[in-house]
Amino acid sequence: MQTLTFWYEFASTYSYPAAMRIDDLAAAAGVLVRWQPILLGPIFREQGWETSPFNVYPAKGAYMWRDLARICAEEGLAFSRPVVFPQNGLKAARIALIGQGTWGPAFARAVYRAEFASCLQIDDEDVLRPILRSLDADPDAILLEATSSRIKLALRDATSQAAELGIFGAPSFTASDGELFWGNDRLEQAIRYVANQPG
Amino acid sequence: MQTLTFWYEFASTYSYPAAMRIDDLAAAAGVLVRWQPILLGPIFREQGWETSPFNVYPAKGAYMWRDLARICAEEGLAFSRPVVFPQNGLKAARIALIGQGTWGPAFARAVYRAEFASCLQIDDEDVLRPILRSLDADPDAILLEATSSRIKLALRDATSQAAELGIFGAPSFTASDGELFWGNDRLEQAIRYVANQPG
Numbered sequence: 001m002q003t004l005t006f007w008y009e010f011a012s013t014y015s016y017p018a019a020m021r022i023d024d025l026a027a028a029a030g031v032l033v034r035w036q037p038i039l040l041g042p043i044f045r046e047q048g049w050e051t052s053p054f055n056v057y058p059a060k061g062a063y064m065w066r067d068l069a070r071i072c073a074e075e076g077l078a079f080s081r082p083v084v085f086p087q088n089g090l091k092a093a094r095i096a097l098i099g100q101g102t103w104g105p106a107f108a109r110a111v112y113r114a115e116f117a118s119c120l121q122i123d124d125e126d127v128l129r130p131i132l133r134s135l136d137a138d139p140d141a142i143l144l145e146a147t148s149s150r151i152k153l154a155l156r157d158a159t160s161q162a163a164e165l166g167i168f169g170a171p172s173f174t175a176s177d178g179e180l181f182w183g184n185d186r187l188e189q190a191i192r193y194v195a196n197q198p199g
Numbered sequence: 200m201q202t203l204t205f206w207y208e209f210a211s212t213y214s215y216p217a218a219m220r221i222d223d224l225a226a227a228a229g230v231l232v233r234w235q236p237i238l239l240g241p242i243f244r245e246q247g248w249e250t251s252p253f254n255v256y257p258a259k260g261a262y263m264w265r266d267l268a269r270i271c272a273e274e275g276l277a278f279s280r281p282v283v284f285p286q287n288g289l290k291a292a293r294i295a296l297i298g299q300g301t302w303g304p305a306f307a308r309a310v311y312r313a314e315f316a317s318c319l320q321i322d323d324e325d326v327l328r329p330i331l332r333s334l335d336a337d338p339d340a341i342l343l344e345a346t347s348s349r350i351k352l353a354l355r356d357a358t359s360q361a362a363e364l365g366i367f368g369a370p371s372f373t374a375s376d377g378e379l380f381w382g383n384d385r386l387e388q389a390i391r392y393v394a395n396q397p398g
Contacts, residue, residue, distance in 0.1 A: 047258075060368075063367065063381055074388075167258075168258040180262060182266070
């Protein structure tokens with residue numbers, strides 16, 4: 001089976017609908033998904049932004065919230081604008097890396113729901129612990145492992161690799177040949193591309 | 200019939216596929232289209248950009264050219280990356296305003312084809328004159344009228360009105376109630392929205 005890499009950042013608004021949609025769409029097309037958390041902070045700082053471009057450019061930000069609400073309504077996804085934006089997704093990203101290949105995707109979806117549907121703070125361990133428990137993962141062990149050099153380095157490496165692939169925002173999707181697709185709007189096209197790659 | 204306003208800028212890359220698609224899609228949905236040229240320069244300068252954000256942010260720009268080529272291929276539109284980007288669309292925008300309601304849309308489509316399919320310079324009168332002649336419009340009279348205070352002011356007013364509506368890029372689409380949609384990707388959604396508005 002062909003694989004699509006899904007580059008996501010927990011603070012990214014449009015990563016929320018992409019995360020909720022990708023597994024079903026990919027399965028229907030016979031495509032495997034590799035969920036890859038990254039941090040956009042270092043990538044944005046390279047562009048000269050100290051915060052989300054949706055905060056740097058208020059007209060674009062106002063539009064994004066309206067557009068996201070419309071997308072979620074069309075997709076039947078609960079949505080509630082977070083009080084704090086962007087949120088700090090560092091801890092959640094490190095945890096998702098630990099669960100990569102096992103409970104990572106389910107963890108990511110639950111974190112996105114907490115952030116964009118339930119108005120919770122995703123850097124709060126009291127939010128993350130129940131999610132981990134619901135996935136039969138051990139919160140104490142995982143929160144400890146999330147502070148390890150191995151995991152810190154793996155997240156830094158993934159973010160560098162994303163930048164090298166030309167990724168400048170999230171969600172992004174890449175095929176094995178490096179073809180890049182950006183945005184929830186391109187999810188279907190990315191899956192079609194990968195499904196049609198020669199095996 | 201309900202009306203959708205199509206805010207376009209001749210230098211805008213994604214306005215090209217939108218311009219080529221909008222009239223057929225709107226007609227099929229029973230929606231009227233008001234073609235409204237604007238200038239993004241003043242709007243971008245408000246955000247601190249002295250050129251296109253696709254030049255300000257090279258990774259985003261590289262992606263845009265690839266994405267635009269893929270979109271044009273999918274839509275069956277000829278595409279050739281312009282040598283100069285962004286082009287100066289001031290003269291073309293003023294001319295399109297003169298033809299608003301008559302030959303304006305056909306003129307705009309021809310200008311976009313010249314720019315993004317034929318690699319021509321759209322600020323060149325030798326490019327604009329044959330287009331006007333093909334529409335049975337008088338190039339001399341129109342190029343003169345394009346320098347009039349009335350037309351200059353009308354373009355400035357349209358650009359200010361766009362900014363007041365929250366427009367920060369092109370193509371954009373607005374419904375009569377002010378609902379805003381941004382980008383070629385949102386064209387179908389914008390038409391659906393307007394078609395479902397109460398008469």
